[in-house]
Amino acid sequence: MTEKLTTRQQVQKREQYTKWMNRSVVAGCMAFFVSMAVWIVTDQQPVLFAGLGLYWLGALGMGLGYWYSPVSLRDEFEQQMEWEANQAVSAFIAAVVVLGFRQMSFSAQPACTPLLRPFGAQSGAISCWCSSSEPPTGT
Amino acid sequence: MENNIGMYRERTGLSQGELATAVGVSRQTINAVERDRYDPSLELALKLAVYFDCQVEELFDPDIKPVEG
Numbered sequence: 001m002t003e004k005l006t007t008r009q010q011v012q013k014r015e016q017y018t019k020w021m022n023r024s025v026v027a028g029c030m031a032f033f034v035s036m037a038v039w040i041v042t043d044q045q046p047v048l049f050a051g052l053g054l055y056w057l058g059a060l061g062m063g064l065g066y067w068y069s070p071v072s073l074r075d076e077f078e079q080q081m082e083w084e085a086n087q088a089v090s091a092f093i094a095a096v097v098v099l100g101f102r103q104m105s106f107s108a109q110p111a112c113t114p115l116l117r118p119f120g121a122q123s124g125a126i127s128c129w130c131s132s133s134e135p136p137t138g139t
Numbered sequence: 140m141e142n143n144i145g146m147y148r149e150r151t152g153l154s155q156g157e158l159a160t161a162v163g164v165s166r167q168t169i170n171a172v173e174r175d176r177y178d179p180s181l182e183l184a185l186k187l188a189v190y191f192d193c194q195v196e197e198l199f200d201p202d203i204k205p206v207e208g
Contacts, residue, residue, distance in 0.1 A: 007163030007186075076180050077168035 010071045018073055021065035028058015141200045145173040147191045162186040 005013065035051020038044070066073065074082060148158050148169075155173070156166045164183060171177035179187070188195045 008160055010163045011160050011165075075164040075168050076183060077171050077177050078165060080177070 005071065013069070013071045014073055014075075017065050017069040017071075021062045021073075024058045024061030024065065026058075028055040028061070031055060031058070140178050141175060141202065142172065142198055143200075144169070144187060144198055147193070147198065148173075151191070158190070162190055 031054035032051045035047050035054070039048040039051070072079075144158075148155070153161075155169045159166045159169045162169075162183065163186070168177065168179075168183075172179050172183075184195050184199060188198055191198065
């Protein structure tokens with residue numbers, strides 16, 4: 001679309017494409033939940049896969065809306081809010097990953113360090129030692 | 140940044156939604172600008188000034204101290 005849109009047309013297009021995208025996602029999610037309910041009742045696995053396919057079709061519809069929209073789907077204030085939300089979520093994920101790894105290394109190191117002696121344990125014994133408080137019996 | 144957009148809008152008898160449609164943004168954006176929660180881009184500030192037929196300085200008061208030379 002190359003013609004110059006007026007601001008009113010831009011707003012209308014934005015609302016129109018947003019509405020289509022939301023409907024696409026909602027239809028996909030609904031199809032998945034309905035297929036899951038049908039699968040529980042009928043125990044027919046293809047129904048579940050069909051629902052999953054419809055769910056992804058809904059997601060694809062949302063992507064197509066983003067891709068083919070002639071106007072930006074969010075105005076500058078919404079873009080800034082989205083950016084700030086992304087920052088907050090990224091910081092949260094980074095904190096969880098870093099603290100999670102640190103927690104994992106602190107809890108795993110004391111129990112497993114003695115087991116890393118190359119000739120101290122028999123084959124297959126390391127995993128037993130890490131998950132159990134008792135030493136391996138060798139059998 | 141303080142602004143007089145609410146005053147100009149009420150003077151012209153527009154709702155926030157009508158002004159938002161006129162300048163191509165959402166109603167929430169106009170609301171956020173009026174409440175000093177969001178500083179608009181230069182493009183939006185110029186659009187608002189053109190719409191109200193005034194200078195940008197009349198709409199916005201950035202409270203910037205003059206640079207001493």
